[in-house]
Amino acid sequence: GQQLNQSPQSMFIQEGEDVSMNCTSSSIFNTWLWYKQDPGEGPVLLIALYKAGELTSNGRLTAQFGITRKDSFLNISASIPSDVGIYFCAVNTNAGKSTFGDGTTLTVKP
């Protein structure tokens, strides 16, 4: 299936710092999604991107759909302890298949 390269694999940051993670692919996609998984729960959608070059914000989160349609970035500003979790990028094909990146595990030290 499709492969998404998500980096970094993990991050350890101080509360208040900004965070940046990204996802790349060798294939072109029409939609990029970012999910967050809190410990012990299922993933929850954070941001959906539908247009190349699109920059979308959700509170302290900002995500961008790369202009080449092969990548996406997620930034978190002024991190807080509840930002802890695993962040996944994901793409879908029109045929219904869904592919997730391997995840970025974020740890925030108070």
Added chain:
Amino acid sequence: EAQVTQNPRYLITVTGKKLTVTCSQNMNHEYMSWYRQDPGLGLRQIYYSMNVEVTDKGDVPEGYKVSRKEKRNFPLILESPSPNQTSLYFCASTRDVNTYEQYFGPGTRLTVT
């Protein structure tokens, strides 16, 4: 409350003993999907269903079966579980195949000894 439910949440079983993990959604969604999550490997799609009686293989379908007899339910069946199927399983649903945002269940942690 709109939700996806899975049962059981935790299961320990032995090799070869058939089991079923149920998944149900109350949002009248057409599309449902099963994933497994293993450390360092993210979420990998097992099977998906675009509507009743329509199912397709994801990236890791071997050793699993599914059925979609009704819109709300999408059970995952392991006919003969093996230890390499020890994993955390998630069911998800979305309105239809053209709506990409998925709603996930709480997960089922399966251990096969």
